[in-house]
Amino acid sequence: EERETRSLARKYGIDISYAEFVRKEFNRFDSDGSGSLNYEDFSRVVQTLTQKKASVTRTRVEVSDQRMRSLWQNVDADGSGAVEFDEFLLWFHQSFNPSNKVALPSFHSDKLADSATENFYASMGRNRLSHWLEQHAKDLEPVEDKEEEEEKEKERRDRKSVV
Numbered sequence: 001e002e003r004e005t006r007s008l009a010r011k012y013g014i015d016i017s018y019a020e021f022v023r024k025e026f027n028r029f030d031s032d033g034s035g036s037l038n039y040e041d042f043s044r045v046v047q048t049l050t051q052k053k054a055s056v057t058r059t060r061v062e063v064s065d066q067r068m069r070s071l072w073q074n075v076d077a078d079g080s081g082a083v084e085f086d087e088f089l090l091w092f093h094q095s096f097n098p099s100n101k102v103a104l105p106s107f108h109s110d111k112l113a114d115s116a117t118e119n120f121y122a123s124m125g126r127n128r129l130s131h132w133l134e135q136h137a138k139d140l141e142p143v144e145d146k147e148e149e150e151e152k153e154k155e156r157r158d159r160k161s162v163v
Helices: 002-012 016-029 039-057 065-075 085-096 116-140 146-162
Strands: none
Touching: 002 016, 002 085, 016 039, 016 085, 039 065, 065 085
16 A cells, blocks of 8 residues: 555655555545445545534535545546555645645635645636636626617618619
């Protein structure tokens, strides 16, 4: 297990001590000791991370089932229905390693998301915004001004009368 962890860390360019930390977290949530996380195990990981943030900000935070399923699809890269350590390591590193990311501005304030948990919440906001834009893109297309439309119609009629 330790050899595999070190090998994956080198393969993906992840600091070995960070990969070992992620391995411990992975094993902590692997409820049946199978070496992979099922959906329920993964949900506990996400809920635990959100509860840590909630305890700091003293707010109650719940991750919606839709968001949880979206995260699950992101982490279960091969679609096997189980998350092996290599998938988890990559996902965890990309999502929560502060040194891996540039601090991103929040859509809701002038603060930057510069910690793992803040990046997690910032990504939720970006994903929500992206999803909303996809759903409402047709509503956002520019509509020509009614006066402009009438003017163009008048020009068309004038051109026809000249011919």
